[in-house]
Amino acid sequence: MSAAAHSVVVPSTTAKRVAATLVIVYALISMIPLLWIFATSFKTPPDSIAYPPKIVFTPSIEGYCNLFTTRTRQTREYIDALPAPTGFCDETTRKRNMVIAGPSNFLPRFVNSLVIAFGSTFCAVFLGTLAAYGFSRFRVPLADDLLFFILSTRMMPPIAVAIPIYLMYRELGLSDTALGMILLYTAVNVSLAVWLLKGFIDEIPREYEEAAMIDGYTRLQAFRKVVLPQATTGIAATAIFCLIFAWNEYAFAALLTSGTAQTAPPFIPTIIGEGGQDWPAVAAGTTIFLVPILVFTILLRKQLLRGITFGAVRK
Amino acid sequence: MAEVSLRGVSKSFGDTEAVSELSLDIADGEFVVLLGPTGAGKTTTLRLIAGLERPEAGSILIGGRDVTRVEPASRDTAFVFQQYSLYPHLTVFENLAFPLRSPARRMSEAAVKARVAEVAKLVRIDHKLENRATRLSGGEMQRVAIGRALVRRPAIYLMDEPLSSLDAKLRADLRLELKRIQAELGSTMLYVTHDQIEAMTMADRIGILSEGRLVQIGTPREIYTAPANLHVAARLGRPAINLLPVGLLPDAAAPAGAATIGARTEHIAIGKVNGAVASGAANGRVEWIEHLGDQNHLHVAVAGHKLVTLVDAATELRPGDGVSLQLKNPLYFDAAGARL
Numbered sequence: 026m027s028a029a030a031h032s033v034v035v036p037s038t039t040a041k042r043v044a045a046t047l048v049i050v051y052a053l054i055s056m057i058p059l060l061w062i063f064a065t066s067f068k069t070p071p072d073s074i075a076y077p078p079k080i081v082f083t084p085s086i087e088g089y090c091n092l093f094t095t096r097t098r099q100t101r102e103y104i105d106a107l108p109a110p111t112g113f114c115d116e117t118t119r120k121r122n123m124v125i126a127g128p129s130n131f132l133p134r135f136v137n138s139l140v141i142a143f144g145s146t147f148c149a150v151f152l153g154t155l156a157a158y159g160f161s162r163f164r165v166p167l168a169d170d171l172l173f174f175i176l177s178t179r180m181m182p183p184i185a186v187a188i189p190i191y192l193m194y195r196e197l198g199l200s201d202t203a204l205g206m207i208l209l210y211t212a213v214n215v216s217l218a219v220w221l222l223k224g225f226i227d228e229i230p231r232e233y234e235e236a237a238m239i240d241g242y243t244r245l246q247a248f249r250k251v252v253l254p255q256a257t258t259g260i261a262a263t264a265i266f267c268l269i270f271a272w273n274e275y276a277f278a279a280l281l282t283s284g285t286a287q288t289a290p291p292f293i294p295t296i297i298g299e300g301g302q303d304w305p306a307v308a309a310g311t312t313i314f315l316v317p318i319l320v321f322t323i324l325l326r327k328q329l330l331r332g333i334t335f336g337a338v339r340k
Numbered sequence: 341m342a343e344v345s346l347r348g349v350s351k352s353f354g355d356t357e358a359v360s361e362l363s364l365d366i367a368d369g370e371f372v373v374l375l376g377p378t379g380a381g382k383t384t385t386l387r388l389i390a391g392l393e394r395p396e397a398g399s400i401l402i403g404g405r406d407v408t409r410v411e412p413a414s415r416d417t418a419f420v421f422q423q424y425s426l427y428p429h430l431t432v433f434e435n436l437a438f439p440l441r442s443p444a445r446r447m448s449e450a451a452v453k454a455r456v457a458e459v460a461k462l463v464r465i466d467h468k469l470e471n472r473a474t475r476l477s478g479g480e481m482q483r484v485a486i487g488r489a490l491v492r493r494p495a496i497y498l499m500d501e502p503l504s505s506l507d508a509k510l511r512a513d514l515r516l517e518l519k520r521i522q523a524e525l526g527s528t529m530l531y532v533t534h535d536q537i538e539a540m541t542m543a544d545r546i547g548i549l550s551e552g553r554l555v556q557i558g559t560p561r562e563i564y565t566a567p568a569n570l571h572v573a574a575r576l577g578r579p580a581i582n583l584l585p586v587g588l589l590p591d592a593a594a595p596a597g598a599a600t601i602g603a604r605t606e607h608i609a610i611g612k613v614n615g616a617v618a619s620g621a622a623n624g625r626v627e628w629i630e631h632l633g634d635q636n637h638l639h640v641a642v643a644g645h646k647l648v649t650l651v652d653a654a655t656e657l658r659p660g661d662g663v664s665l666q667l668k669n670p671l672y673f674d675a676a677g678a679r680l
Contacts, residue, residue, distance in 0.1 A: 232421050233394050238412040239419045240492075243444030250438075254429040 065308035073304040088305025090114035092131050096123040102332040134292040139204050145210035149267045153218025161226040175216045184276050189282055199284045214267040225259025261325040272318055289314050342403030342495040343368045349398035351384055358384040360552040369526045371540040376549035382532040386498045390417045402495045407563035418489035420502040426473035432484055433469040439492050456490055463487040479510040497529045534537045538575050560676045571679040575600045579637050579648040592669040595680050602671035605650040613662040
């Protein structure tokens with residue numbers, strides 16, 4: 026390569042093209058299942074199980090209708106005797122010899138997911154930031170052992186403690202409560218948060234806080250005014266990791282929630298059972314389920330990419 | 341402004357003693373420079389006064405008040421760090437206003453603005469107040485860092501090699517500037533450096549630190565002309581002092597017990613010799629003349645020893661010339677290194 030003499034090697038055009046092709050191929054492979062789910066959510070039930078699979082089809086929001094409603098089967102005569110349908114969903118349902126009986130549980134389950142995932146993410150990042158700062162800046166007795174202990178909670182498969190937690194939660198009255206799930210996900214995520222954030226906070230020179238403390242700030246004020254703003258990148262990255270875990274978690278949610286506090290992951294598969302294999306409704310539920318993580322990641326993307334301390338430190 | 345005293349202060353990190361039994365009095369309005377090599381305990385001394393470190397022994401008084409156990413925020417000091425000087429997430433204005441906006445001070449926003457504007461002008465950064473701190477050159481960053489200390493009127497300014505990361509031209513400018521500002525404000529200042537020129541030009545008094553101990557303190561002139569020992573003598577003067585065994589060069593007045601002679605340029609008389617050696621003058625030979633621009637160093641070999649002295653740019657001496665060297669009231673040191 027002609028540029029090999031420089032310390033930073035400039036990639037050749039060929040290398041760039043090969044890299045770009047690989048990235049595109051990888052992106053396509055990763056995207057196909059998502060695109061398939063997205064497409065399925067806009068198919069009619071017959072189209073969704075057609076063989077060979079339909080790539081081109083007439084879009085329909087029937088899947089979304091079925092996702093948000095519960096329906097009951099009725100005789101043709103009963104349906105014909107009803108007043109005129111009030112909307113698309115109403116009309117489609119009647120064509121399938123059914124009437125809408127009421128709203129489904131999807132919306133409350135989705136709200137549960139939001140509350141539990143964001144709630145536990147907030148708690149984990151909050152506790153993680155304080156703990157990481159403590160480990161980073163103070164001489165904590167047995168710090169290495171404590172950090173290892175914190176990490177070790179991640180080492181066993183969570184399902185190994187499922188039964189004890191189930192029994193404890195039943196005794197404590199935390200079964201099927203949002204608070205119980207928030208506590209559980211916080212406990213799982215806080216170890217990840219401490220380790221990730223400790224790395225980020227270690228990178229912030231302590232001279233900044235020292236300067237602030239000499240300038241008349243207490244340690245806590247210096248932490249808020251000087252450390253936190255510089256740790257935003259790390260906090261954002263940590264929050265995304267915690268959120269993705271809490272949002273996607275299935276096993277504990279299936280075990281510990283069944284009614285009022287049930288989250289979307291255990292709920293979505295139950296849609297299949299209602300009136301035949303309703304794949305478009307499942308796909309619609311999955312598509313909507315993807316949206317919050319997507320939005321959150323896009324919102325924090327700037328924070329993730331912006332190295333705000335870049336160039337400020339003269340080494 | 342206030343006087344600051346250290347009384348028998350000691351601090352060690354693990355097995356290494358960074359500062360040991362250091363006593364130092366800085367008068368109100370005085371500019372004291374601590375000079376010493378890396379690891380001499382200069383920075384630790386500043387950090388002890390600021391309250392960033394707690395001493396194991398001794399006490400620290402600021403304005404007569406014992407602050408040995410007081411938090412940094414309540415000590416009323418201002419600190420300029422060697423690096424990591426500015427808060428990278430703030431603008432220049434916000435950086436300068438930061439100390440004034442501390443909850444401990446409760447200054448009105450209008451007063452903050454006025455004060456920042458005043459100081460920004462003083463350190464000549466008023467045209468870049470809205471810039472992000474990270475968008476400045478090294479010199480501008482350090483001017484802001486100094487400005488951030490100057491916005492307050494603390495009991496003492498503590499400066500930890502604030503100019504060491506700058507290029508020579510800027511360092512010279514800021515050196516003058518700092519001295520001018522200090523004289524104008526009449527502020528008490530403790531300044532740490534390993535640069536003898538900074539020490540000589542700015543200090544009212546220089547303290548020489550070595551291995552955590554204060555070896556000597558005095559006016560620049562005293563330190564230069566009457567160094568307490570070899571270590572201090574070697575720290576000041578350019579070219580560095582020549583250390584020679586007694587008897588190498590003819591000298592009438594060597595006191596009893598003298599083991600080493602310290603000879604600077606002004607202690608050596610040089611004459612060109614053509615042929616016979618004048619009586620009482622050693623026979624040296626010019627090895628090299630080094631033209632540094634502002635100085636010309638004459639390297640002379642005398643019986644296996646090398647001497648470096650200043651010489652006039654227009655000298656007629658050439659490498660290979662024989663010279664006669666004579667000492668004029670040089671410094672004498674005993675075998676332990678103390679000056680006699």
